[in-house]
Amino acid sequence: MARDAPARMTRATAAARSLCGVALLVAALAAGSAAGSDDDPRRIAPYAATDDAVTEAMLDLARVAASDHVVDLGSGDGRIVLAAARRGASGVGVEIDARLVAIAQARAAHERLAERARFVQQDLFEADLSQATVVTLYLFPAAMARVADKLAASLAPGTRVVSHDFPLPGWPALRVAVVDAPGKRDAIGTQTATLYLYAAPSRGPAARAPR
Numbered sequence: 001m002a003r004d005a006p007a008r009m010t011r012a013t014a015a016a017r018s019l020c021g022v023a024l025l026v027a028a029l030a031a032g033s034a035a036g037s038d039d040d041p042r043r044i045a046p047y048a049a050t051d052d053a054v055t056e057a058m059l060d061l062a063r064v065a066a067s068d069h070v071v072d073l074g075s076g077d078g079r080i081v082l083a084a085a086r087r088g089a090s091g092v093g094v095e096i097d098a099r100l101v102a103i104a105q106a107r108a109a110h111e112r113l114a115e116r117a118r119f120v121q122q123d124l125f126e127a128d129l130s131q132a133t134v135v136t137l138y139l140f141p142a143a144m145a146r147v148a149d150k151l152a153a154s155l156a157p158g159t160r161v162v163s164h165d166f167p168l169p170g171w172p173a174l175r176v177a178v179v180d181a182p183g184k185r186d187a188i189g190t191q192t193a194t195l196y197l198y199a200a201p202s203r204g205p206a207a208r209a210p211r
């Protein structure tokens with residue numbers, strides 16, 4: 001009897017922890033919906049997920065490896081940072097919507113990647129990008145000039161940047177790749193994605209790429 005007790009305790013503890021995890025996620029989502037940010041004036045793009053195949057193509061284009069630190073600006077459900085973490089890289093997703101942050105954190109915990117894949121609720125224009133070796137973007141064209149200024153001011157020279165569908169104005173692309181996006185659902189039914197690869201320029205207005 002006594003020898004069985006620890007096993008029963010372990011099972012009970014695991015079940016309690018699992019219930020606790022679900023409760024925490026529900027609480028996080030509830031809190032997130034209270035802080036829901038569909039009408040947040042800082043929001044520069046709506047949520048749309050990058051297709052899984054395109055996510056891998058973005059990481060391939062930037063040659064993401066275990067030594068990299070990947071920052072996804074506007075990280076949605078966390079899929080790009082999680083895919084980078086599965087390659088052994090570390091990463092941070094910066095996301096304005098608390099509900100999406102909670103979902104990304106729950107996915108990271110579920111895959112036991114939370115140590116390498118972190119998610120923060122923050123305006124991307126306030127994010128510290130000093131540790132990034134790779135930055136990924138899937139934002140809106142109207143915001144890209146402002147994003148380009150943020151990146152030019154914040155990134156170490158040579159940091160790789162991959163943007164899905166929308167180029168950085170004034171930045172010369174090192175490569176442009178058109179890839180199949182079988183799961184893509186946009187308004188006009190496009191089933192491809194265009195990916196732009198850049199290297200961050202030297203800092204300072206004089207050294208910036210012309211706009």
Ligand SMILES: C[S@@+](CC[C@H](N)C(=O)[O-])C[C@H]1O[C@@H](n2cnc3c(N)ncnc32)[C@H](O)[C@@H]1O
Pocket residue numbers: 042043044045046047048049050072073074075076077078079080094095096097100122123124125137138139
């Ligand atoms: C098109 S989705 C891309 C999601 C994810 N990167 C992907 O590719 O699957 C753009 C994301 O940016 C987030 N976003 C918009 N404005 C933001 C801001 N100012 N700061 C942080 N995130 C923002 C949106 O909430 C949305 O989740």
